[in-house]
Amino acid sequence: xxxxxxxxxxxxxxxxxxxxxxxxxxxxxxxxxxxxxxxxxxxxxxxxxxxxxxxxxxxxxxxxxxxxxxxxxxxxxxxxxxxxxxxxxxxxxxxxxxxxxxxxxxxxxxxxxxxxxxxxxxxxxxxxxxxxxxxxxxxxxxxxxxxxxxxxxxxxxxxxxxxxxxxxxxxxxxxxxxxxxxxxxxxxxxxxxxxxxxxxxxxxxxxxxxxxxxxxxxxxxxxxxxxxxxxxxxxxxxxxxxxxxxxxxxxxxxxxxxxxxxxxxxxxxxxxxxxxxxxxxxxxxxxxxxxxxxxxxxxxxxxxxxxxxxxxxxxxxxxxxxxxxxxxxxxxxxxxxxxxxxxxxxxxxxxxxxxxxxxxxxxxxxxxxxxxxxxxxxxxxxxxxxxxxxxxxxxxxxxxxxxxxxxxxxxxxxxxxxxxxxxxxxxxxxxxxxxxxxxxxxxxxxxxxxxxxxxxxxxxxxxxxxxxxxxxxxxx
Amino acid sequence: xxxxxxxxxxxxxxxxxxxxxxxxxxxxxxxxxxxxxxxxxxxxxxxxxxxxxxxxxxxxxxxxxxxxxxxxxxxxxxxxxxxxxxxxxxxxxxxxxxxxxxxxxxxxxxxxxxxxxxxxxxxxxxxxxxxxxxxxxxxxxxxxxxxxxxxxxxxxxxxxxxxxxxxxxxxxxxxxxxxxxxxxxxxxxxxxxxxxxxxxxxxxxxxxxxxxxxxxxxxxxxxxxxxxxxxxxxxxxxxxxxxxxxxxxxxxxxxxxxxxx
Numbered sequence: 001x002x003x004x005x006x007x008x009x010x011x012x013x014x015x016x017x018x019x020x021x022x023x024x025x026x027x028x029x030x031x032x033x034x035x036x037x038x039x040x041x042x043x044x045x046x047x048x049x050x051x052x053x054x055x056x057x058x059x060x061x062x063x064x065x066x067x068x069x070x071x072x073x074x075x076x077x078x079x080x081x082x083x084x085x086x087x088x089x090x091x092x093x094x095x096x097x098x099x100x101x102x103x104x105x106x107x108x109x110x111x112x113x114x115x116x117x118x119x120x121x122x123x124x125x126x127x128x129x130x131x132x133x134x135x136x137x138x139x140x141x142x143x144x145x146x147x148x149x150x151x152x153x154x155x156x157x158x159x160x161x162x163x164x165x166x167x168x169x170x171x172x173x174x175x176x177x178x179x180x181x182x183x184x185x186x187x188x189x190x191x192x193x194x195x196x197x198x199x200x201x202x203x204x205x206x207x208x209x210x211x212x213x214x215x216x217x218x219x220x221x222x223x224x225x226x227x228x229x230x231x232x233x234x235x236x237x238x239x240x241x242x243x244x245x246x247x248x249x250x251x252x253x254x255x256x257x258x259x260x261x262x263x264x265x266x267x268x269x270x271x272x273x274x275x276x277x278x279x280x281x282x283x284x285x286x287x288x289x290x291x292x293x294x295x296x297x298x299x300x301x302x303x304x305x306x307x308x309x310x311x312x313x314x315x316x317x318x319x320x321x322x323x324x325x326x327x328x329x330x331x332x333x334x335x336x337x338x339x340x341x342x343x344x345x346x347x348x349x350x351x352x353x354x355x356x357x358x359x360x361x362x363x364x365x366x367x368x369x370x371x372x373x374x375x376x377x378x379x380x381x382x383x384x385x386x387x388x389x390x391x392x393x394x395x396x397x398x399x400x401x402x403x404x405x406x407x408x409x410x411x412x413x414x415x416x417x418x419x420x421x422x423x424x425x426x427x428x429x430x431x432x433x434x435x436x437x438x439x440x441x442x443x444x445x446x447x448x449x450x451x452x453x454x455x456x457x458x459x460x461x462x463x464x465x466x467x468x469x470x471x472x473x474x475x476x
Numbered sequence: 477x478x479x480x481x482x483x484x485x486x487x488x489x490x491x492x493x494x495x496x497x498x499x500x501x502x503x504x505x506x507x508x509x510x511x512x513x514x515x516x517x518x519x520x521x522x523x524x525x526x527x528x529x530x531x532x533x534x535x536x537x538x539x540x541x542x543x544x545x546x547x548x549x550x551x552x553x554x555x556x557x558x559x560x561x562x563x564x565x566x567x568x569x570x571x572x573x574x575x576x577x578x579x580x581x582x583x584x585x586x587x588x589x590x591x592x593x594x595x596x597x598x599x600x601x602x603x604x605x606x607x608x609x610x611x612x613x614x615x616x617x618x619x620x621x622x623x624x625x626x627x628x629x630x631x632x633x634x635x636x637x638x639x640x641x642x643x644x645x646x647x648x649x650x651x652x653x654x655x656x657x658x659x660x661x662x663x664x665x666x667x668x669x670x671x672x673x674x675x676x677x678x679x680x681x682x683x684x685x686x687x688x689x690x691x692x693x694x695x696x697x698x699x700x701x702x703x704x705x706x707x708x709x710x711x712x713x714x715x716x717x718x719x720x721x722x723x724x725x726x727x728x729x730x731x732x733x734x735x736x737x
Contacts, residue, residue, distance in 0.1 A: 095575065095576070095734045096731070096735060097731030097732065111578065114572070118577030118579060122503055123499060130491075130495060131492055134489060134491045134495075135577070135578065135579060
């Protein structure tokens, strides 16, 4: 009979915080306690039924959580900010006390919960290592024996005798990580701290984490770096509002989580576009209407806030625009391989004032940091515009977006071929691209790798078709 | 049981405790030109003021070697002040040690107490110099001094555990302690000898562990008198009560420290 041994055995764990406590930085004064006591006593004496004085609103940071982590396995914990990840770690490490449920820890924990936590800023790196080592349960002898290894791994030989308050955040992390792994813990807990390391050190950390896994130690990884979680973890738990939203196979859970995030993002973008549209509308009254409309109601500041603006003389006007992908549904979050369709309804307000042969439609995509991704118009593309006499629609299509992760802004315009604007809508639509591959940059071209044997004989060159390129880890 | 485990944790982390004490001492005078000399200069300055006021302005003549007498009581009092003030604030100002790492909080008040103790022990040579300079003998009862020092350390630790824990809940505690210490200073026979206290106020002198402590110091360092057993037992009992109370209050709240800070 195989006995499964758990490094962590969490059963029915719950933890709530009082909102009041959170809001008031936690401490009260005797005065408030006394006054509170007096007033309730007075009410009791006077016989008035006192209304419950501010019933503490409870936030369930962790809600009836049961997780078992077998020895030697590695568990990833993912979830949005405020989903209870850090609270869970603090409960596991005993920094917080559970309201209900139990946490059984079998083995010694080394936890990197926060950058530089547990380090005393005025102490030198050497002193902090000594103190930290003791806190991690090492004897002085053991610590002295490992000291040079720790410093060497952290690459801090030159500054080890400086106070750690002079350290950069990367140095902090290196010191903490190096110490944690050299204490040979049974359970290593890492909370998002590796993000501050430079590429070389991160690589070194990853090697060491792989080694720790080989040695059969248990790893608990909390991270927003979903690729790292997928690579290192046997199981992933997705926390949402203190509850397990999903758990199991890393690939499946992470995909599920991404999907959920995208949905949320999509709603958010749709909402902000709607708000921006309203604001553009109200600005419009000021610009064009004049007279009675130029009162204090207008909101001129919206341009800076939303990066949305609208201008033009409106002989031709874009009434509405939607972003689509494959179907007829509005779309806000795309994958790099998705197609993009922009569908705009236009109206000709004053046909007599324009030369229909000179009307051009344009489109531009800008990344959120202001980098213009591309822009074009019907004149540049040498497209003849068959302008409808009254109202019409135009659809702009890109077969594959081929863009990488980021938030993008889409401008749409109708103007005269010399640039004179009829209706220019900056930031008319916003969308985001989410890729799963981890490639970096802005542009993800359709691509392939070709190989040849030294003798010159062509080897197999599997094309990276759309499906393949979507697979994480499929490319190097 | 929990009290014992908390105490054993303290023993387990003695290296940490010691390192923090050493650090505390060296940080205290960092960046000052006179550095460690301030350990001696602080009590000396204080003593000079008291001698000036009481000996020369008020012409207080009840004690023969007033300077030595004053110094003998003042030194342990400085320890009381620093231990209780720092001990009370220690947990609340522990910051990320408490909220973000697995740090045993009881170490912090202990650091305050031990730091004060080291300061006291280091300033003892100065007291002996004063005694010798005044042509007084160093009595044999000085062998009891270590016991009294340990007794005071335990009393201070018990108190700072209670006060330090409560201070996390109510920050008023540290202000109350500051004021209470001023009261206590004048209630202890530091500036005046015990015999000037009127008969009906004598109980105040003997029920207050701080003044009993001052009497002990006077007895073993100046008078060459062995403290009487009854007051030693009373003091021991008070200390034990403080320690147990400290442990209980601390255990009661220790797990909520991280949330409250």
